[in-house]
Structures are given as structure tokens and as C-alpha cells.
Amino acid sequence: METVVCNLCGSDQYAPVYSMPDRLFFRGEFFTVVECRRCGLGFLNPRPTPAEMANYYPAEYFRSPAGASNARYMERRFRKEASYLAPLERSGATDRNKRLLDIGCATGAFPRFMARRGWQVEGVEIAEVAAGIADFPIHTQEFQDIPVREPTYDAVTAWAVLEHVHDPMAYFRKASAVLRRNGLFVFLVPNFASVASRKLFCEDIPRHIYFFTRETVRRYLEKTGFMLEREDNGRGVYKLAPHHWLGYQIRMHLLNKKYSFPDVPLTSKEFRRIHNLPSGFATAMKYAAYSPVSVIDRMLWPAIETAQILLKRYGVSTYVARKI
Ligand SMILES: [Zn+2]
Incomplete structure (x- = not known):
């Protein structure tokens, strides 16, 4: 386990918000979510180190239900995700394919969906589930370590990824470095201002390590060269149902x-x-x-x-x- 300072503002002043165990795999192991007193960022503290975190991602975690209803659900979800990139699909002459990098792409279903819409796609995935991807380039290291350093992509997407990583600031910086000017960074994260996240113990602890609000997201973006264009607080992509x-x-x-x-x-x-x-x-x-x-x-x-x-x-x- 490691104790950390705030990833957003560097402060070491934080207050506990709640404690809960790993509901999925280790119900006896409790973790504490704290909130930075200076900027309001939520984070797990102390937390498993990157090496220790592997224990909390057994193979079972990556198993997704097969079948027709899941296929229909995925199709609906991808269409919703693609809708956020519609401004780019409409804009400008298309003398070249637009380039998309999807962080945390798992088996690559979303990049593949976008490739069918005419995008040139790449993925980032550190879990072994990506081993079978052969139809587009895949980076298997942490996003900040991929060997792309110049503005390259028109869009970078991260669906329910940033809450899982040990250094979100490095992800925001890297997204800024590899996006072309006017490119879009589109990401979904749990909302720390919601009753489900803050009061009802619905977060996937300890796999979720960071907890964002509109204000903390805005600060990350300001520090890394982005302008927030839109926030969609809804259940179109993933749900966080208010259990109990x-x-x-x-x-x-x-x-x-x-x-x-x-x-x-x-x-x-x-x-x-x-x-x-x-x-x-x-x-x-x-x-x-x-x-x-x-x-x-x-x-x-x-x-x-x-x-x-x-x-x-x-x-x-x-x-x-x-x-x-
Ligand atoms: Zn802070």
C-alpha cells in the first residue's frame, strides 16, 4: 500500500469521506476514500501500489456476458459514444481519415466500431484481454508511456478509465500532447457529487482510485491545455445505479x-x-x-x-x- 498527496493540486491535506471494502472479490478488506481539502478531488488513500493492484483484477473481472442482448446493448452504447465525436465527423474536407486513439479499449470493440465509420483507429490497453487484437495498432503500456509524442490524433477517448489509473494528471498531459489542435478528448468518469458515488457505496473500490466532479475535471483540463465544451450527466453510456x-x-x-x-x-x-x-x-x-x-x-x-x-x-x- 502507498499513501499519496493530491494528484491535482499537490496538497497533503485531505479528509476521509467513507470506508468500504472490495464488494466484488474481497469483502473483508476495507479502503478509505478521502477528499482533498484544497481542491475537492476524491481519491483512495492509502491505496494498493500499481504492482499490488493486479490482485484486484482477476481474470473474472474481464469476463463480459455473451449473447444477443449484450450485443444489442454494446451497439447502443457505441452509437452513443460515437455521438460525442459527431462534430469531428461533420467538420472539414475528408481528404484523410480522422484518427482516433481509444484508451482502455479492452478487446477493441469500440475502435472497430469507429473504423467501420471511416476512422483510422488505434488502442491502448494494459490488460491481457487485448492480446488478440490484430486488425489495428495496439499499445500495451500505460498511456503516458506510448511511443507517440507529437500531435497525431483528432480524438482521444477514455470510457470509464481515468478513475482506474494511478496518475490521472499524466493521462491528461499525454492526451494534450498527442491531440492535434481543436482535437477532442472525450471521457466518462463517475461523478463524486452524486449520491450513488458519495453516499451509497456504489463505486468499484479499490479498482476505482480517483473520484471526479465537474470542478475537478475543469481544473485538470485548464492545467493541461483543454477547454471543457460539454458535460453530459446521464446514463447513455454506462450506468451507476443508485443501489439502496x-x-x-x-x-x-x-x-x-x-x-x-x-x-x-x-x-x-x-x-x-x-x-x-x-x-x-x-x-x-x-x-x-x-x-x-x-x-x-x-x-x-x-x-x-x-x-x-x-x-x-x-x-x-x-x-x-x-x-x-
Ligand atoms: Zn487537491
Whole structure:
């Protein structure tokens, strides 16, 4: 483990916000999320070193569900992601293909999707899942270490990546260095100002190490030569569902009690996994008996999420920044 200072402003003054364990793999191991007193950046502190972090990414983490419904979901997600790059697709003469670098591209499905739209694509991926990519150039080191140093790309994308890296400032700097002037850096990160991130223990700890708000993103961009063009606080790409929002409200506001991790019931997925149950009606009944409030809570999500999006307090945000 290592203790660090603020990645954004360098301050060593920070205050704890909450503690929670690794919900996916090591439920007995707790970590603390702190907030910089000077700039408001959230980060895990202390945190696993880059070498130690490998333990928290077992092969199981990278397994994605196969099947037609997942394929439809991915297609919808990629179309939404591509929509943020539409200003570039429309602009200017197309005497050359626009160049895209996707950071954290996993098996390369998004770059491949963009290649079909006429982009010349490359990817960055440090996990082994990228080993099979042969149809476009792939960099297998950390983004700041790739052997591209000149303004080269029209767009750099990072979907749910920056919250995972040990040095986000290095990523912002590198994105600035490899983008052409007026190029776009488009990235999605969890929203530390949301109730899901800040109060409901929905972050993927300790794989998420940094927690951003609009203000801290703006400061990163100002320091590295970008202008923030657009923030989309919505659920079009990834969701951060407000698990157990109802239980939290009851405990905080009706019972006037604190809400800490032991008060969080298992999600239905965690319940199935921990008790090794198949999905189906019998399991759903068992879960309802275990946590009736969670069942009502689950039915409320669409309404709660819509309200959070309208209030710009949803759990994830996509930012579009222009290189100046
Ligand atoms: Zn700071």
C-alpha cells in the first residue's frame, strides 16, 4: 500500500469521506476514500501500489456476458459514444481519415466500431484481454508511456478509465500532447457529487482510485491545455445505479442515523453470487425475504435516476474537451 498527496493540486491535506471494502472479490478488506481539502478531488488513500493492484483484477473481472442482448446493448452504447465525436465527423474536407486513439479499449470493440465509420483507429490497453487484437495498432503500456509524442490524433477517448489509473494528471498531459489542435478528448468518469458515488457505496473500490466532479475535471483540463465544451450527466453510456437509495433515505431522514457500509444490503447479484444461487423466481423470492426494502428500491430506480439526471447529480458524467 502507498499513501499519496493530491494528484491535482499537490496538497497533503485531505479528509476521509467513507470506508468500504472490495464488494466484488474481497469483502473483508476495507479502503478509505478521502477528499482533498484544497481542491475537492476524491481519491483512495492509502491505496494498493500499481504492482499490488493486479490482485484486484482477476481474470473474472474481464469476463463480459455473451449473447444477443449484450450485443444489442454494446451497439447502443457505441452509437452513443460515437455521438460525442459527431462534430469531428461533420467538420472539414475528408481528404484523410480522422484518427482516433481509444484508451482502455479492452478487446477493441469500440475502435472497430469507429473504423467501420471511416476512422483510422488505434488502442491502448494494459490488460491481457487485448492480446488478440490484430486488425489495428495496439499499445500495451500505460498511456503516458506510448511511443507517440507529437500531435497525431483528432480524438482521444477514455470510457470509464481515468478513475482506474494511478496518475490521472499524466493521462491528461499525454492526451494534450498527442491531440492535434481543436482535437477532442472525450471521457466518462463517475461523478463524486452524486449520491450513488458519495453516499451509497456504489463505486468499484479499490479498482476505482480517483473520484471526479465537474470542478475537478475543469481544473485538470485548464492545467493541461483543454477547454471543457460539454458535460453530459446521464446514463447513455454506462450506468451507476443508485443501489439502496430508499434504505439510505429511511435511515438518514426517518431514523436520523448514520449510514455506513454495514448498513448496505447485498445487491441481488451479490446475493446470488455469495449464496451460489441460480437466477429465477425462487431466488428472487429468497432475495425479497432477505431485503424487502431493496425490492421497492429497485422499482424506484428509473424515476430516481431521471430526477438525478435532471438535477445533474447522476452517478457518471461524460466530458467533451477541446485541445486549444
Ligand atoms: Zn487537491
